[in-house]
Amino acid sequence: MTSIQGISSYFTSDPSSIWKIPESWTLEDAATVSVVYCTVIYALFMVGDMKPGSSILIHSVTGGIGLAALNVCLHYKCEIYVTVGTQEKRAYLKENYPQIPDNHIGNSRDTSFEQMIKTETRNKGVDIILNSLSEDKLQASIRCLAQGGKFMEIGKYDLANDSSLNLLFMEKEISYHGILFDVVFRNFKEMTSIVVKRLIEGIGEGFVKPLPRALFSADEVEKSYKYMMTGKHIGKILIKLRNEEEDSVSTFHMMSNPRFHCDVRYTYVVIGGLGGVGLELGDWLVLRGARKLVLTSRSGIQTGYQQQRIQIWTTYGIEVKISMKDVTTQRGCEDLINEATELGPVDAIFNLAVVLKDALFEDQTQETFETSLAPKARATLYLDQITRKLCPKLRYFVIFSSLSCGRGNPGQSNYGMANSVMERICENRKREGLPAVAIQWGAIGEVGLAAKMQKENKELVLSGTLQQKISSCLEVLDVLLKHNYPVVSSMVVAKKQQKNNIVSAVEAVSFVLGINDMRTISHYTTFTELGMDSMMSIEIVQLLGKDFEIDVTSRDVRSLTFAKLTEMEKEKTNKSVEVLDKKTEEGENLFIQYIPNRETIRLSAVKLNSLIDSPLQAPSVFVLPGVESIFKTLEYLTNTLKAHVIRVQNSNDNPEDSIEETAQNTLPHKVRDTSFYIIGHSFATLVALGMISLLRKTGNIVIGENI
Structure with a gap:
């Protein structure tokens, strides 16, 4: 029995949680027993203090814990009431447990079981309730308790949602207990040993026995979880990794993924280790066995969260050193490695450092390139040179690169170059037989720079990829670190949903x-x-x-x-x-x-509305619309002019005319006044300049300040 890593081919268990399997049982039988019966024994005996003849209500009795509790309570001749969710489960119960009468079987999908308990117990209630129901059904269950009754909560829904209880229930001197055997198993070894001992006694007495189960193969893990979510199963759900063999020592072949492990004797260096991704990587290294960490940061510890994570690691017995050495210099890198070596030989170096100076290429400067290259390219180059001499046992030289190098990203040419230099260093090390790997990450979500940019409502676009959760990054890191390639990538490609797939x-x-x-x-x-x-x-x-x-x-x-x-x-x-x-x-x-007026489109000159309506003395303004001959866009201007405004438009009958020809054809309409203004819009600006040029040549106009 284990609290974690149950779905795996190998794990190390606590000797106190190991028990001998009876000869008549198979390993499959035994797999249905340990967790559910230990939970029931802890709940009913250690917490509930159940005695022979006690009355009990077991909710969802056809589940694993429900059937285990039913077997235990039948052995102790308790007065048993149960609930089920479907007719199929009711039929199973009647066929396999005829000791339970129909009037003791309620419905777990509504609160009708409350009336059943009150009727059958004559409003007295039951001594113990083993509950997995939530919300209104939980409240109804509490009302079913007798004076001094005990409520055993094995479901976590209401606990997780911090649901409230009516304190008036406490008038009956009842007690509410959250049954979290996983917490007991991890933290209270003495109590766990007592429970396992009682389990072994139960096997001998015959009330601990195998349960029905639904069996899935190793490649049906997802299917098994979906089946569990339907709530249709009876008993346990098992995942079968291998066939049972008589010979305890045998060869077993199966597909598996390589896994990164740390050596407790060695030191692990994370450059940029106090950033969001750095702290998650540090935590991952600790979980993989690291006991000596060196985290670098230019500014040291600045937030309470950073301090908290480090304190948690130290409570695990981890030696954590925060270094503020300047890794952008050769002396700083050398001091960092010497500092790390004092704790133990360096086994792995992770360079996560990054400084962004984004700008379009024409706006980039030597300074912005140097700023981005320093913590990445220059630091990696120095680390490459120094570790060759000072880290003879180095197994991993890991660089966190980016897709902005592998696929490009607008505005990040300097950042892309910095990553490219690091990747070339890794390729060179690999050719020389030295450890090296550069990982091109897409946008990493939840922590780090990408998550910070999103919180600040900045648009985040990275080569058509979605943000990859940090948990996914750490999961795939196992595979990437075991590759023999100098440059690898990890990204989540955005997929376009097809309309015909939408339901x-x-x-x-x-x-x-x-x-x-x-x-x-x-x-x-x-x-x-x-x-x-x-x-x-x-x-x-x-x-x-x-x-x-x-x-x-x-x-x-x-x-x-x-x-x-x-x-x-x-x-x-x-x-x-x-x-x-x-x-x-x-x-x-x-x-x-914007559709032209049919009546005026053919006219070469049209008087327009302005602030001058009467034939008063006022300057004339000739307005030339664009090539599309649409005047709507200029109305906001002409309506405010204190002048006589005349719209002049060239005929579209000869679209091949040059600008000079168009100006010549338009010109006769402009020479009636000795002083006037010309406004050209869009393409008509060229026509207006052509007209002025022609007027100057003919001597009909003198270019002044107001023209």
């Missing part, structure tokens, strides 16, 4: 809930009543928000029904159509405004 929100949610035929259920039944658990609720909230832009909270989704969801989706669709229609109408109106 309705109702279809998507029904798929998550495992409902194949919507006609078999009521559309007014809540998702919770249809079997939605906490994992499903999170998946549904994310699905609705991401794929259908329907925003609901984790609290709202509990009371959501398919009828309400259909209404929300229809409302969303109608709103989208209204917005689209409005934009289309606005576009059409704008387009119509």
Whole structure:
């Protein structure tokens, strides 16, 4: 039995949690026993102090813990009440446990079991409740307790959501206990030994026995979890890694991923170790066995979070040294390596340092290039030279590069060059038989620079990739560090969703809930009543928000029904159509405004509105529209002029005319006044200049300050 790494081919277990398997059992049988029976023994005997003849209500009795509790309570001749969620599970219970009468079997999907308990116990209630239900069913369960009863909470939904309880229940002197055997197993070895000893006694007495199970192969892990989420299983769900063999020493072949391990005797150096990614990498190294860490930072510890992480590591017995050596200089790098060697031989160096000076190439300077190259290219070059002499046992020389080098990113030519230099150093080391790997990361989410830029509402675009979660980065690091290539990459490529793959929100949610035929259920039944658990609720909230832009909270989704969801989706669709229609109408109106007037389009000169309406003495202004002959864009100007404004337009009958020819054809309309102004818009500016040039040649105009 182990608290972590249960789904693996190898792990080291605590000797106190190991017990001998009876000869009549298979390993598959034994795998159904340990966790559920230990949880039940701890809950009922260590916490609940159950005695023979006690009355107990076991919720969701056909689950692993429920069946284990049922076997224990039958052995101790308790008065047992149970709940199940489906008719199939009720039929299983009646067939395999005929000792439980029909009037002691309730429904776990609603609160009707409360009335069952009150009726059968004559309003007395039960001594113990083993609960896995939530919300209103949890409240109803508490009301089923007898005077001085004990409530054993094995579900974590209400605990995680910090749900409240009515203190009036305490008038009956009841007690509420959260059963977290995983915490007991990790932190209280003496208590764990007592529980395991009681388990072994139970095997001998016959009440600890194997449970029914659903079996999945090693390549069906995801399928097994989805099956568990449906809530249809009875007993346990097992993942089978290998066939059971009579010979305890045998060869077993299976596909596996290499795993990075640290040596407790050696030191691990992380340059830029106090940054967001650096702290996560440090934590990863500690989990992989590192006991000596050297983290570098130009400014040292500056935040409470940094201090907290380091304090947590020190409580684990980790030696942590914060170095402020300047790694951009050769002397600083040498001092850093000497400092690290004092703790122990250096086994791995990770360079995460980065300084961004983004700008378009024409705006880049020698200074911006030097700033970006210093912590990356220059530091890596010095570390390469120094580690050859001072780190003879170095196994890993790891550089964090970027896709801005491998695929390019606008505004980061200096940053890309810095990464490129580091990669060439790694390639050179690899050719010489030295350890080296440069990892081209995409945008890393949650921590680090990319996450900071997003929090500051800066647009983040990196070569068509999405942000990669830091947990995913650390997971793939195992594989990347074992590659024999000098340069490797890790990214999450953004995929465009095809329209023909988009389904309705109702279809998507029904798929998550495992409902194949919507006609078999009521559309007014809540998702919770249809079997939605906490994992499903999170998946549904994310699905609705991401794929259908329907925003609901984790609290709202509990009371959501398919009828309400259909209404929300229809409302969303109608709103989208209204917005689209409005934009289309606005576009059409704008387009119509720019259609030339049929009556005036053929006229060479047209008087326009201005601040001068009567034939008063005022200057004349000739306005030439652009090549499209549309005057609408200039109305805001001409309406404010204190002048006689005449629109002059050239005929479009001869589109091949040159600018000089167009000016010559337009010119006769301008020479009636001795003083006038010309305004040319867009292409017409060239025509206006051509007209002025012609006037100067003919001597009909003198260019002055006001023209």
